[in-house]
Every structure is written in C-alpha cells, then in structure tokens.
Amino acid sequence: MTGLTRVITIFMFILIGLLFVIFAGFSYLGYQSRNMNMGYQLVNGKLKACPPKPNCINTDAPSSAQGIEPVNLQALHIDNLQPKLIETIEKTGGAIVYATPQHIAAIYQSRLFGFVDDLEIRIDNKSHQVFFRSASRVGHNDLQANHNRVKNIIKQLSANKAVQE
Numbered sequence: 001m002t003g004l005t006r007v008i009t010i011f012m013f014i015l016i017g018l019l020f021v022i023f024a025g026f027s028y029l030g031y032q033s034r035n036m037n038m039g040y041q042l043v044n045g046k047l048k049a050c051p052p053k054p055n056c057i058n059t060d061a062p063s064s065a066q067g068i069e070p071v072n073l074q075a076l077h078i079d080n081l082q083p084k085l086i087e088t089i090e091k092t093g094g095a096i097v098y099a100t101p102q103h104i105a106a107i108y109q110s111r112l113f114g115f116v117d118d119l120e121i122r123i124d125n126k127s128h129q130v131f132f133r134s135a136s137r138v139g140h141n142d143l144q145a146n147h148n149r150v151k152n153i154i155k156q157l158s159a160n161k162a163v164q165e
Contacts (some may be wrong), residue, residue, distance in 0.1 A: 011047040040105035055142035056135035
C-alpha cells in the first residue's frame with residue numbers, strides 16, 4: 001500500500017466514522033423529542049411563552065411572532081372554525097393531540113430523524129382572534145420550519161374562506 005493510498009484509506013475511515021456519529025446524534029435527538037411530555041396548557045389564558053431560541057413562533061407574544069400577526073376571526077368568515085382548523089392541521093401533516101373549543105394541540109414529526117414540533121392554537125372569541133404557537137422540542141434553529149408551518153395554515157384557512165364565500 002502506497003503512502004497516498006494509506007492516507008486516503010484513513011481519511012475515508014475518519015469520514016465514515018464522523019458521518020456515523022452525526023447520524024447517531026441526530027437520531028438520538030429525534031428519539032428524545034418523541035419521548036418528551038409537553039403538557040399543553042394555557043398560561044393565564046394565553047399560549048405558553050417561547051424559549052429564547054429561534055425555533056419557536058408565538059403570535060400570542062408579539063416579541064416571538066416573527067412578523068406573523070394573530071388571525072382575525074371576522075376576516076375569515078368561517079363557520080365552525082375548530083373543525084376547519086383540525087382539518088387544515090391534518091392536511092398539512094399534523095396529528096391532533098387534543099382539542100377543545102378554544103384550544104387545539106397537535107404535533108408534526110419530521111420524516112428523516114423523527115423530530116417532533118408542537119403546534120398550539122388558541123381561539124379567542126372575545127377578541128375575535130386566532131393565536132398560534134409552533135415550536136421545536138429539541139435543537140436551536142429550525143430553518144424557519146415553524147414560521148412556515150403557521151404561515152401555511154393561515155394561507156390554507158384563507159383559501160378555505162374563499163371557497164365558502
């Protein structure tokens with residue numbers, strides 16, 4: 001075996017080992033996120049605050065909303081909003097954890113490593129607004145997945161409104 005061949009072989013073993021460690025680490029984080037108990041509940045009538053990480057969006061706390069406003073119920077013109085929200089969540093890949101007339105909780109799971117994100121929706125009939133909180137259970141950055149999820153749900157609801165009119 002020549003010197004160059006030996007260097008390439010060692011490099012390949014190191015690279016394969018490194019890729020294995022990275023894959024195992026992400027798999028463990030996915031496993032960890034699937035086994036967390038999130039205790040969905042409102043805090044003083046509002047959605048839980050986001051941790052100080054960019055992987056959470058909360059329209060119930062303007063500092064965490066990342067440019068997304070709560071949705072005005074009157075602008076939607078949708079009768080029986082809760083079933084439409086549940087249908088939209090399921091259509092976008094979510095699974096409902098529980099639902100009450102004013103609060104819906106769902107989870108989304110990534111395909112590759114099984115990371116779990118939590119979605120909560122609060123329907124406030126007094127202020128005529130719908131509030132969203134979407135957060136990753138593990139990690140620091142979600143590459144805007146939660147932001148895009150909430151925007152997509154709002155877009156789907158708006159399209160639903162157009163169908164009803």
